[in-house]
Amino acid sequence: MSAINLRLGAFAAALALLAATSSGALAQKKYDTGASDTEIKIGNIMPYSGPASAYGVIGKTEEAYFRKVNAEGGINGRKINFITYDDAYSPPKTVEQVRKLVESDEVLLVFNPLGTPPNTAIQKYLNSKKVPQLFVATGATKWNDPKDFPWTMGWQPNYQSEGRVYAQHVLKEKPDGKIAILYQNDDYGKDYVKGFKDGLGAKAASMIIIEESYEVSQPTIDSNIVKLKSLNADVFFNVTTPKFAAQAIKKMNEIGWKPMHILNSVSASIGSVMKPAGFENSQGIISSQYLKDPADAEWKNDAGMKAWNEFLDKYYPEANRVDAFVMYGYTVAQTLEHALRASGDNLTRENVMKQAASIKNLELGGLLPGIKVNTSATDFAPISQVQLIRFKGEAWERFGEILSGDVGG
Structure with a gap:
């Protein structure tokens, strides 16, 4: 027994x-839903059509990047299934597409959806569903609010910070300048204007002579530019998306208005804005940068730029290599790859957000030297540094030092 x-x-x-x-x-x-032993489903929304369609190349670049990741064995052995839809930069359409991604396609997360109004329209829905709205393609300051919106995270430097940097430059170079502002009449435009005015401080009231808004549905902003010139402003803060930025540059040349021209970085693409507007019309424009400019000969032998060109040769040969949005799509996709790899075999939505909020001094080949990705549980602003640039010839030239764009700083 x-x-x-x-x-x-x-x-x-x-x-x-x-x-x-x-x-x-x-x-x-x-x-969680959208992840398995073999696959990670990533949802994305881009304006492939409509007034902001210049940004569509970001989605195409991301699609190409995930093809590269898959060809090289995927992420921890899992293939990325990248599902991207067009919303034409129309918030009601964004809502419709995000519901489809979450409820029909059953994605793990929604990555890099573009635009401030579109992301505003889906933020509450995604947070109520506890679906990551990760590395959104908009610099609105409100994406850095982990307390109220723990499932939403920005990526690029925020608009208020960038506006403050420009204001400091104006105070230094033209302390008695008369400033005209043109901005898109939505959260994106207003965010830039707030940062700029905060940066000017007490001098904002005396220096700003007009704040003119335009609607994204307008076919042209020519009449707005004519109006601003008539007020004899000698500083122009141009807060527009690419289509309108190119129109403004052309019209200013046509009517002979030559103020100090500051253009927000979201429209600083040579391929989408400066070239269509005419290089001869774009001389001297000031903007800011945090990514390497693919058109800049300085990076010819740079390891990060070589890797970018090799990626394009193999996975996206038809890309316009002077388009900064291609570099943007590539670099933000690398940031997501980093967060997913760090998540290992714990592919829950909660853990992906945790990893995205635990990035320390991540250096990526497309970022300017000295600019690193950093996040924490209380700071959902991955990139907060920029450098001022001036357009000269057919390229941007960097000047000054790397500036911290912290709103509090």
Whole structure:
């Protein structure tokens, strides 16, 4: 009897050990909707059509980048299934597309949806569903609000910070300047204007002679530019998206208005704005940068730029290589890749957000030297540094030092 009992005891111990091992193995892998042993489903929304369609190349670049990731074995052995929809930069359409991604396609997260009004329209929905709205393609300051919106995170330097940097430059170079502001009449435009006015401080009231808004549905802003010129402003803060930025530059040349021209960085693309507007019309424009400019010969032998060109040669050969938005799409996709790799086999939405909020001094090949990605549980602003640039010839020239764009700073 004792031998049988011993054997039974040993058998029970073996079963217990097996059960423990199995549960240990199971514990190592955790999935939410949109993730499995073989796949990670990523949702995305871009304006492939409509007034902001110049940004569509960002989605195409990301798609190409995830093809590269998949060809190289995926992320921890899982292939990325990248599902991207067009919303034409129309918030009601964004809502419709995000519901489709979450409820029909069942994605793990929504990555880099573009635009301030579109993201505003889906923020509450995604947070109520606890679906990451990760590395949004807009610099609105409100994306850095982990307390109220723990499932939404920005990526690029925020608009208020950038506006403050420009204001400091104006105070230094034209302390008695008369400033005209043109801005898109939405949260994106107003965010830039707030930062700029905060940066001017007490002098804002005396220096700003007009704040003119335009609607994204307008076919042209020519009449707005004519109006601003008539007021004899000698500083122009141009807060417009690419289509309108190119129109402004052309019209200013046509009517002979030559103020100090500050253009927000979201329209500083050579391929989408400066070239269509005419290089000869774009001389001297000031903007800011945090990504390497693909058109700048300075980066010819740079390792990060070489890797970018190799990626394009193989996965996106038709890309316009002087388009800054291609570099943007590439670099933000690398940031997501980093967060997903760090998530390991725990591909829950909660853990992906945790990893995205735990990035320390991440250097990426497309960022300017000295600019690093940093996040924490209380800071959802991954990039907060920029450098001022001036357009000369057919390229941007950097000047001054790397400036911290912290709103509090």
